[in-house]
Amino acid sequence: MSEINRAVKGTNDILPSDSHNWQFVEGKMLEIAKLYGFNEIRVPVFEHTEVFLRSVGDTTDVVQKEMYTFDDKGGRSITLRPELTAGVIRSAIENGLVNAALPVKVCYIGGCYRYEKPQAGRLREFHQFGVECIGSAEPSADAEVIALAGQVLADIGVKKISLEINSIGCPECRKAYHAALKEYFASNKDKLCGTCLDRLERNPMRILDCKSPVCSGIAAGAPVVLDYLCDDCKAHFESVKEYLKAMGISYTVNPHIVRGLDYYTRTVFEFVSGDIGAQSTVCGGGRYDGLIAQMGGPQVPSLGFGMGIERLMLVLKSQNAELPKAQKPDLYIAPLDRSARLKAAELCAKLRAEGYKTETDLCARGLKAQMKFADKIGAKFSLVLGEDEITLKKAKIKNMLDGEITEINLDKIEEDFGEIIREQIFKNIAEVI
C-alpha cells in the first residue's frame, strides 16, 4: 500500500459503524460534566511550544521526546498539544477566567498528539475527555472531581475499574521525601536496573513504579511519601478521603502512584482497568496548585483529570458493555422508475421535515435489489412506489419485521406514517410489559 492509501502510523479512523459509540460516550461525558457544573471549553490543537515546556515540564519524557514540534512560516515554534491542561490554563489566564467568580469549572474533549511507539491503547493521535476545577484549594474540590470521573465511567457502562489515590505533597514536604528516598535507594545502588540508576539522580520517585521485579522488590521497602507529608498536606489528604467516603466512593491508597507530569502537587489519582493490557490507566489526574502561577498567572490552586477515550473504548469492548445501538431508518421508499424516483424524493423531503428517518434509492436499482438493501440497512418499514400508487395516491407500507401491511394516503403521508410509527411504539411497550 502506498502512502496515499494508508493512515499515518499510530493514527486511527473512527468508522461509521463505530462512530455512534463515540457519540454516545462523548455525549455522556458532556452531560455528566454539566451535571456537576463543568462547561465545555474549546482550545486550539496547537500552542506555542513554550506553553508545554512551562507546564508539563521540560525534564519530562513527554516534552523531551514525544512532542510534535515545528516552526511555522512566521518562524514561531509550534507544538501539537500532547495533553489539554496546559492549553486550557493558558486560555484561562489569557481570558481572565482566573479573575472571575471562583471556582471556574470547565471540561473538554479533543485530540492529543504524542510521538510514541504505538501499541494497543497508545496511539500518536488519541482523544481525551477531561475537566479542570480552577480556584479551589479545598479537599471538597478534589473529591468532586474524582466523583465526576467515577460517575462518567459508571454511567457509560464500565463495570470493573479501580480508583487509586495518593498524595505527593507540596514542594516543601517533597524535598524531605526525596532526600529520604535517595538515601534508601543509594544503599541498594548495586541491585537497581539501569534506568532506575538514572532515575535516582533525576527523579527518585519514579523508581517506585518500576516494573522490574528486583526494583519493585526494593521499592516495597522504601520510605512512603505519606509519612513525609507536612501537617497541611497530611490534613488535606485525610480530608479528601473523608469526602470520598461520605460520597460512597471506594478507593485504595497506593503510595506508589507517581504522575509523570511535573505540575502535580498533593492529591494524585488514577482509574485503572485490569482488562486492557499494559496501558491500563484509563483516567489520571490530580491537583496542580502551583501551575497557574508558574505560567504567569496569579497564585490560584486548581486540579483536574484527563481520560483516554480510546482506552475507555477498549475497556467497554473487553467487558462486553451494552452500548446503545445505531439508529435505523424508519422508512425505505422503493421507487420503480424514473418518475417514481422523483416522487420518492418529494415524499422523503416531507417525512424528513417531520423528523422521520427516511431513505430512498440513489443507485437506480431494481425492486428486488432495493428490498435487499432496505433489509440490510435495517429499515423498519418499506414502501413500494410505482405508477399505480402515484395515480391512485395510495401506497402500502410494509413492516419489515412481521410483514404486516398498512395502506396509507400519499397526500398525507406524514400523518399516516406517523400513526403507524406510534402504533409500533405502543406495541413495543405492550411487549415489554
Place this chain on the structure above:
RNA sequence: GUGGAUGUAGCUUAGUUGGUUAAAGCGCCGGUUUGUGGCACCGGAGACCGUGGGUUCAAGUCCCAUCUUCCACCCCA
C-alpha cells in the same frame, strides 16, 4: 528509543519439499419469466500475495532490508 511476533481479495483464512491463468467462506454486485427483503440455487466483480532488493531457469513460498500492526519495556490517557 529497546526487545519479540505479524502481514495472502473489504473481513477470516488455505496455499503441500519454490514449478503452468493464487483458492475458499463471509461480505459486495447481478440473476432464478419482467411490482416486494430475510432462505436456497446460479453467475459476476474484487489480490501487482505489505513494499523494495537479492538467490534461482522458476518465489506467495528461500535470504536481506524497509514499512505496518500487535505484545512487553520506557512513558502515559
